[in-house]
Amino acid sequence: MRHSKALIFLVSLALCVCLAATALAEGPLTDLWNSGCDFLFRTDNVTVDGELNFSLDGEHFKTARLHYVQDGKKSFYGLKLLSPRKDGTERESGWTIIADEKGHYDVMEVYEPGVYRSGIGDAFHTLLRRSVNLDALTGLGSVLVQQLEPTLPEGIVKVAEQDGVKTVHIAVSENQIPDAALSFLNVAAMYLSDRWFSFGADYSYTENERTAFENYITVTQALTGGTVNWTLRDADMDFDLDAQNRLIGGAGKVTAASVFWDGSVREVEVFADFSVTDYGKSKVEPFDPADYGVVLPWEFYGDNTDEETAWESLDGADNEKWVARVKELLLKENYPVMPETEFDGWTNGSVISVSIYNPDETEYYCYFSEDGTLLALQNLTSPCFSGNEEPADQADADTVAEAKKLIGDFLADVNPRLAENMETIAVQGVITTADGGTYLTFSEREQGLAYFVICVDPALRVEYYTGSVPTQD
Numbered sequence: 001m002r003h004s005k006a007l008i009f010l011v012s013l014a015l016c017v018c019l020a021a022t023a024l025a026e027g028p029l030t031d032l033w034n035s036g037c038d039f040l041f042r043t044d045n046v047t048v049d050g051e052l053n054f055s056l057d058g059e060h061f062k063t064a065r066l067h068y069v070q071d072g073k074k075s076f077y078g079l080k081l082l083s084p085r086k087d088g089t090e091r092e093s094g095w096t097i098i099a100d101e102k103g104h105y106d107v108m109e110v111y112e113p114g115v116y117r118s119g120i121g122d123a124f125h126t127l128l129r130r131s132v133n134l135d136a137l138t139g140l141g142s143v144l145v146q147q148l149e150p151t152l153p154e155g156i157v158k159v160a161e162q163d164g165v166k167t168v169h170i171a172v173s174e175n176q177i178p179d180a181a182l183s184f185l186n187v188a189a190m191y192l193s194d195r196w197f198s199f200g201a202d203y204s205y206t207e208n209e210r211t212a213f214e215n216y217i218t219v220t221q222a223l224t225g226g227t228v229n230w231t232l233r234d235a236d237m238d239f240d241l242d243a244q245n246r247l248i249g250g251a252g253k254v255t256a257a258s259v260f261w262d263g264s265v266r267e268v269e270v271f272a273d274f275s276v277t278d279y280g281k282s283k284v285e286p287f288d289p290a291d292y293g294v295v296l297p298w299e300f301y302g303d304n305t306d307e308e309t310a311w312e313s314l315d316g317a318d319n320e321k322w323v324a325r326v327k328e329l330l331l332k333e334n335y336p337v338m339p340e341t342e343f344d345g346w347t348n349g350s351v352i353s354v355s356i357y358n359p360d361e362t363e364y365y366c367y368f369s370e371d372g373t374l375l376a377l378q379n380l381t382s383p384c385f386s387g388n389e390e391p392a393d394q395a396d397a398d399t400v401a402e403a404k405k406l407i408g409d410f411l412a413d414v415n416p417r418l419a420e421n422m423e424t425i426a427v428q429g430v431i432t433t434a435d436g437g438t439y440l441t442f443s444e445r446e447q448g449l450a451y452f453v454i455c456v457d458p459a460l461r462v463e464y465y466t467g468s469v470p471t472q473d
Helices: 002-022 028-041 132-151 179-197 219-226 316-332 397-414 416-421
Strands: 045-056 059-071 074-084 090-099 104-109 116-120 157-162 165-173 227-241 247-260 265-277 342-347 351-357 363-369 374-379 388-391 426-432 438-443 450-457 461-467
Touching (some): 059 219, 132 179, 219 227, 397 416, 397 450, 397 461
Antiparallel strands (some): 045 059, 045 265, 059 074, 104 116, 157 165, 165 227, 227 247, 247 265, 342 351, 351 363, 363 374, 374 461, 388 426, 426 438, 438 450, 450 461
16 A cells, blocks of 8 residues: 555645645634644544545646545545556555544455455544644644734635535635745645655655656655655635534645755646535444455455454464575565565464565565465565556567466465466456566456466566465365
8 A cells, every 4th residue: 555655645735735825814714724623633523525636747647535434433444546547447546444443443455355454553543633743733833824924915815605604715826825834834744644644754865865756666656755845836725614614625726846856846736626524423334344345364365264363473483484484485486585684473373474574675475374375475565566557468478378387386386276276367467667667467267266466577476466275175
């Protein structure tokens, strides 16, 4: 989900541009500022639906559709991301996260729709909540309002009322926003991005650590990885408030300039349309896998355990055995293993999960049944996840045959029972990445036993694999 999280930085930016603009006036805009802050950070029960469309220098590159429900400490968070392909179709990604009041959350991804992951956390997994840092940020915004109100030009805001709904129209350009407000915008956008989506970090940079815009895999990675400053070009937004002065919707466009580390400037347009409903009436139902047609990973991968078992960290001789097994596998499949590589192993008594962290920030993941059968091998930092996928008929026949042979040899070694039972595996598509990499996707369509992403350029390698253990007759 990393590349998707990068996109949401821009969503945060769009929100902050709008809220920063509303902070800079008195009267109805002060009401809107307070309403926006209440909705974003001090609400307890609400439903949000919205769509944002993103363009870079006039060319559309992403659509984000959000459905979010807050019910006290329970929440439902659904995000669908659509990226245009060259043939006119769209590539879909995204996820659904359902959290309960005890901090248990379940995650379902579009990429692997029949499987979900579960975890335990705190109530902070809800997006809308107060915090000490957030109160400090909104407090700074309030001080900024008091300082800047007298300096603002007239005509930025128009207000209309009809049927108990107050619509605040904001039309503002870059020469109408003081530098202090733009600085606040950048701080707020970075904070929201990090707080909501665990993206962004406090880091320093030098020129030799930066890469050119066109060398990033995706536009969103370039904008978030190389932007050092955002500047508002213009905003034209309508915000609706109900009779209780609560934010109930908005629509419009925000244009911002991304100032890259090398001084180059890219223009980003965000078209937004959202609604805020069901204050005090929103409800998040308890998660039931049957409602979504999904199962836990260890069920999907062939474990017959009926109940979820607590996970325990591997240690001692068990840990050494599985680390040795993983090292052998990675090296055989052309994955580097460094002296500083870290291995984090867990078991629930029937399956073993091992995460691999390299000092160069690459991450891999392996999943085994207790008898050593490999159920998953995933390069979590692979460029393939953010490449452009084309139809299968774009694949070269010789390359497909070579990749299929690799899959056969791979399964014969790591999951022989699957190799014996899998009747057909077909190429689904061709993924190309900005750095020139080429990947083929394969699936076993008849029984849904396996899915592969095979890197064919720059080097033949299993980039992503999930497979089950066929049941015995």
